[in-house]
Amino acid sequence: MTQTSADQLQRFSFDDVAIRGEVAHLNQAYQDVLSRHQYPQPIAVAVGKLMAATAMLSANLKFKGRLTLQIRLPGNISLIQAETDEQGQLRAIARYDENQPSEELSFEDGQMVITIEPDQGQRYQGITLIEGGDVAAALEEYFVQSEQLASRFWLMCDGQQAAGFMLQQLPSKRTDDDIDAWDRVSHLAATIKQQELLELANEELLHRLYHEENVRVYPASSLSFHCTCSRDRLANALHQVGKTAISEMIEESGHIDVNCEFCQQHYRFDETDMSELFPENNLH
Ligand SMILES: [Zn+2]
The missing domain is CATH 3.90.1280.10 (HSP33 redox switch-like)
Incomplete structure (x- = not known):
């Protein structure tokens, strides 16, 4: 049975180990983006995954402002971009040569650019090479560089809905227990199948993965499509x-x-x- 998830971002943490996580679901907000464009399937899927990543990054906006996640590429598809504000209001776009036959989408040789623009205060920009064409790995590299925190990202999209799952180690006095827990918790997350992430309710997904851990789930916040043009x-x-x-x-x-x-x-x-x-x- 396919169930339609609400557009929402939900945070969770583990009581006994210094790890937090987030699950993002984009259904209507993603459809609102797709309905305004005629993206070929591989581009539409990439846009969905990038929106899911951006939604999860929005949890890091502790102030009024915007976060933009860009994939800049050397080929026919030059840019895929998703943006959010601190309230999870998202928009996204892809720029590509419509006259070129649509090719397989590869992020090889691409750059990931994260720009954070507080309404008040200084703009920050971080650029990460997308090694091996893996955007999730580039996000993980970004967090190591910018916050010295280990993280793992999973981004999934079937062209109808998109979802993301992330784990992040919290700063703590590291013990061997924590290192073991990080390996165990991220190894279990790596078993998530696309259909599970897209379709299961968060509580059920977290229970399937972590029924042996004490997981605390926080109230979800909503995600939506909103364009800032005027x-x-x-x-x-x-x-x-x-x-x-x-x-x-x-x-x-x-x-x-x-x-x-x-x-x-x-x-x-x-x-x-x-x-x-x-x-x-x-x-x-
Ligand atoms: Zn607009």
């Missing part, structure tokens, strides 16, 4: 282009049409909007 933001972007260039474009075709590449929302600016775009010129 007429104001686009007006600001057009402002950056400069008044001369913009007024030339408007003279040529009567208006400028802009489609948000994430959500396909359409925005139009014409002659009457020039004073909205360049308010400083109203003084003259």
